[in-house]
Amino acid sequence: MEKETASGESENTSASAHHGHAEESFRSEVRQAIGLNPAKCYQCGKCSAGCPMASEMTLMPHEMIRLVQLDRRDRLMQDESMWLCLTCETCTARCPNGFDPARMLDGLREMSLRAHGENAPRRIQAFHSSFLDQIRSHGRVFEFGLVFAYKMRSGALFDDVLNAPGMYFRGKLKLTPHTIDGVDDVRRIFDACMAEEER
Amino acid sequence: MAAKTSTDKASFKPRIAAFVCNWCTYTGADLAGTSRLQMAPNVRIIRLPCTGRIDPLFIIKAFERGADGVIVSGCHPADCHYTSGNYHARRRFAVARDVFGFMGIDPKRITFSWVSASEGGKWAEVVNDTTARVQELGPFSAYREMEARV
Amino acid sequence: MKIGYFPGCSLDFSAKEFDTSLQAVATSAGMELEEIKDWACCGATSGHATNHLLSIALPARTLALAEEQELERVVAPCAACYSRLATARHEMAEDKKLFSKVTGILKRDFTNSVQVMNIAELLRDNLPAIKEKVTHPLKDLKVACYYGCLLVRPPKVTGFDDTEDPSSMEEVCRAAGATPVKWNKRLDCCGGGFSLSRTGSVIRLGKEILEDAQAAGAQAVVVACPMCHSNLDLRQKAIAEQTAKPLEMPILFITQLVGLAMGISEQILGLNRHFVSAQPIIAKATVKALPAAREEA
Amino acid sequence: MSRIGVFVCHCGENIGRTVDCAAVAQACGELPGVVHSIDYKYMCSDPGQALVKQAVAEHKLDGVVVAACSPHMHEKTFRKTVANAGINRFLCEMANVREHCSWIHEDREEATQKAIDLTRFIVEKIKHNVPLEPIKIPVTRRALVIGGGIAGIQAALDIADGGCEVVLVEKEPSIGGHMSQLSETFPTLDCSQCILTPRMVEVYQHPRIKLMAYAEVDKVEGYIGNFTVTVRQKARGVNASLCNGCGECQKVCPNKKIASEFDAGLGKRPAIYVPFPQAVPNIPVIDRANCALYKGRARNAKKDACKKCEEVCGRKAIDFDQQDTFLTEKVGAIVVATGYQLYNIKKEQDKEAISGYGEYGYGTIPDVIDGLQFERLASASGPTGGKILRPSDGKEPKTVVFLQCIGSRDPAKGIDYCSKICCMYIAKHTMLYHHKVHGGQAIVFFMDIRAGGKGYDEFTRRAIEENDALYVRGRVSKMYRDGDVIKVLGFDTLSGEPMHIDADMVVLATAMRPQPGIESLAQKLSVSYDRFGFINEAHPKLRPVETNTAGVYVAGACQAPRDIPDAVAMASATASKILGLFSASELEREPLVAQVDQGTCAGCFHCVRVCPYGAVEHFEVKDRKGNLIKTVAQVNKGVCQGCGTCQANCPSKSVELQGFTDQQIFAAINAF
């Protein structure tokens, strides 16, 4: 919240600059990329009222959508709240106006990764990258490898103690990966999707 | 209207028939008149109670009688004086479009529009746009040529 | 009829007991499961949090494989996998453009005709067969059925049960002889995929859920998702550090509960693999056991 | 037709400036069939009209074309002129050479050519005009009002006071509608019963009102001025002409625990009951589903289980064997005033498109009530005597949460519209609560406050500023019971603060929906309704109380959510429309209606399907012996509005719209 005042003024000007051209505005870009019309949200706050992560977010789900409506890209992308969404779909299931906030946040994260990747909380980004790397290299997620890679990337070196030995002895942790036969198929899908995204 | 390169086209004065409903478009055209909105002089209005009354045959007949273009215009979808006459008209014309093509009439020669009683300006636009478009397409001679051959 | 089986990565290993218990229950109740050959990960949260197209294309590959195996239905026991598969199916059915984009990427003949089911749905639809095999009804066992988020949400994707007042898990537990309690947090999210990356949140959410279940008098929480399981079971020690008294709440996969009622052995059900001991419940089941307790092959 | 006169008007300079009127007259004079063609400065002036009359006589004209302004301006004038000259009005038509020509063009040559064309079209068309006579329809000067809420009551009284008879049909045992359930009414906070009861009594006593309570409309036939309506009088089990309303029967009835509809389920009533003490008529009905005797008879019990009411009735008014009866009434106009019901948040809904509120427990949480239930709690005549006590345990709730827009403005639950009145009644509820419960806190979750109306916004401000109501802007995500309280999980979007409240009671401002059964009633009346079941008005701005079926009018909350002032205003408007209609004994209509050639009609009934007014009927053609030969279409002239849709859709060209026949229009097109 503190940094808001510092950057607030310059954002205002950028916001007003955007308002003139509906076609190039952030909100129209979001609409294009995600396929949802942000104007459909009438700011009732029901999503935020039921969001399990609201208490940890600095921007509430409806506030994030509001910032899209206001074309305040920077304000939104600088905040990490969108990364705290669990995609539990509570908001989407209850939105009275048939909007899909969960999908909107998914889309915003995707946009953020593309443009402002560094704003994603390091751990969460590290987790996602490690996870996807697992699928890319084996076709499936191999949990030990995932944990290991995640720890490497996030730097969260065994601080939270995933009780690895406990898992290992309960037969919950395998040390060698299984790679599926169709892994090339999966890689091709990855490449195609990434390429599509670039466009 | 911008002058066309071809002198033939420039000297061509399209004749356009307009089938309009009494309550919305006819009144809108009256309003264009009382507002003295100048427009292309090529359109001749035939008044009907409702677009629901318009038979696609009227349009074919108009082309046969020398029209180069046709306008069909009535009330906006939810404002039909007769509640749903224009709804039936729209459905019928959706089908008729194919028939016009089949009859050798370029659908571009036919304008469908909604002009309410208060849209004098819109009527002038419809008239001008249609005239310009038909001007561009040139005379509708297919039927006359056919007639000459038969 | 054969049902396609998509175990998903967790059941492949860390939630192996979900897999074994499901297989045992299915066999016992006469459901024929056929694993989808060479399936790949659904992409889970990371997929759709970062690349929407990928989040559809990965599950689509699995659905295409199922079609190749001539399966009409696929069951995905993990709620996250289920959600990904069902969402992919739904979005491709709604959006023809997306569908053709995906088929272009897959390079497979694919019609998007496979139905996706979750475990609660599968068991509920086979209630009569299950009831028939219940030999050790879990009388006096009070359970809190925990749906979490993705099993029933969002309604347009799931649709097999009421989003805000589901009943399928309760019905299954009742068939196993147990008594489902009424409680408030059965639809609240457990923190899902934040287990590693935001453990604090998972602990906070898990605590609220488990305390509510306990207040409602539950002796065990029944889940239908490996993520829910690990967040509530594995993390319970950390949760306990913030509560006055350790919760000691056993977390059971719904298939384990049904398996117990069917008299399937503890070993096969993998009950020994949990962090919070399920012994009190196992005791209940074995007390009720008929003299000749069956050993399932 | 061959003797046509053409009259070209200059309109001073208005036409003459751009159109060479003399040239137009000249050109038209040369058309075959035209025997007289002149131009003149002002055709509509007295001398202009005299010219027409004179020409008709001199040239024996049988058709008159006036090329002048728009027919919307002067068609009536010139038709009257020719009628005075002795020829049929419909043999006169106008060519619009002013609005559609001189005023919109500058090029004199082009304008003149266009004026000639336009006039020529009309000349060719008029050759096929035939004399038409206006249609006269007799009018039964008697009205039917369906629904006896405040709207129906007002309409009935206004029509009856205007001197015409009224039949008022109410489906419940008493008239009064929802207004009778209200405690005090915004924006003035006067007592609802106090202002309503006198009007109900007035209805009962009015010599020109025939009140049929506990009755429903069964069938409607006919058209404007001439409806025949069949009404089903439901069996009360009590002979209304003998009963004197003493109430003894109700006291002795052993089944006293039935949830009272009037008290919105919060109070109890016996099986034989009047809905509320001031009921009109004050005659009880037996609720057969709950009466021991009828239940016994339904099980074929040998002996009647109970006859206590019959035993105690000194007037011998109880009639257990009474049956439904059917009565026919002839009326000339109908008012639909069937009012509303409230959306219920339960899982089961009467329409698939509408769903309940699982996140609020689908109506299973005790002490979550709706607005009408709160009205009953606040009402001095209500089950708690006007004390605000929560239903579950009778405790006084210290924190009451009000949720606005429940069901309304919630497309996900199936309703998009705003119910319009709930912002106001919630404000009212917070005031009543504030006055009645000291130290109580009212918290309102709202999205917007919609209080447009005289004194309305001031009213809601008063609730906030002087009555301590806390308004929180946001929708609630979830509610559940936790011990003694209801947990309400909301969010204040103004401050960005979550609002988790422990409420003792929750009041839901649920949406207003039309009454169940409205669709079938609307179909009987062939009036249209929207996808929610509200009756459509003929035009939202200019014909707000008429429907698209002539002679059927609409008032009150069955047309859209309405408060009492709206409902009453609409009701009075229908009354004035109907009194206007009844001011003559015959209706005169333009004869521009459709006509079927029954010789060629193939009986496909496309026309029946497309006619927006249901004006086309099936007609059985029989030979002299009465054997059916074929079934063809027939247009009811009283109902047809002359749109011509039937004609354009008839595959065998068997239906013709008078005044716009194919012949007439093709003649005009041929002149192109």
Ligand SMILES: Cc1cc2nc3c(=O)[nH]c(=O)nc-3n(C[C@H](O)[C@H](O)[C@H](O)COP(=O)(O)OP(=O)(O)OC[C@H]3O[C@@H](n4cnc5c(N)ncnc54)[C@H](O)[C@@H]3O)c2cc1C
């Ligand atoms: C909680 C609440 C509080 C309110 N408070 C206020 C207030 O303070 N001030 C205010 O101005 N408004 C208030 N209103 C609105 C008010 O109730 C309505 O404006 C008014 O009752 C509408 O009158 P009506 O005659 O149109 O409908 P209704 O009162 O619904 O009457 C319709 C009548 O028609 C009958 N009927 C229905 N179908 C048939 C049929 N098929 N055949 C025969 N009869 C039929 C019904 O039985 C009923 O008697 C409130 C509404 C609610 C829900």
Ligand SMILES: Cc1cc2nc3c(=O)[nH]c(=O)nc-3n(C[C@H](O)[C@H](O)[C@H](O)COP(=O)(O)OP(=O)(O)OC[C@H]3O[C@@H](n4cnc5c(N)ncnc54)[C@H](O)[C@@H]3O)c2cc1C
């Ligand atoms: C900007 C704006 C936009 C609007 N848009 C809409 C809309 O989209 N839809 C809608 O439904 N409504 C709209 N309205 C509202 C609409 O204008 C009014 O509802 C409507 O005009 C009211 O009609 P009226 O006859 O009551 O009053 P007026 O239109 O004001 O007519 C009153 C007439 O009485 C005359 N008069 C006044 N005093 C005397 C006197 N002493 N003696 C004789 N004659 C007198 C006046 O000259 C005037 O002709 C709009 C209003 C505004 C301001």
Ligand code: SF4
């Ligand atoms: S619930 Fe829906 S409409 Fe309401 S604020 Fe959230 S996204 Fe917007």
Ligand code: SF4
């Ligand atoms: S999907 Fe995300 S934003 Fe929506 S309720 Fe769940 S955590 Fe909150």
Ligand code: SF4
């Ligand atoms: S008839 Fe019409 S056009 Fe002629 S003077 Fe009168 S108003 Fe003008």
Ligand code: SF4
């Ligand atoms: S006791 Fe008889 S007279 Fe009295 S109210 Fe009942 S039915 Fe009517």
Ligand code: SF4
């Ligand atoms: S018969 Fe008995 S139960 Fe029935 S209404 Fe009369 S008193 Fe009541």
Ligand code: SF4
């Ligand atoms: S009147 Fe107020 S409470 Fe009622 S639906 Fe409209 S905005 Fe919501």
Ligand code: SF4
């Ligand atoms: S559409 Fe024509 S042929 Fe068919 S029933 Fe009507 S009038 Fe007869």
Ligand code: SF4
């Ligand atoms: S002209 Fe119009 S209103 Fe009359 S019968 Fe035909 S379709 Fe019906």
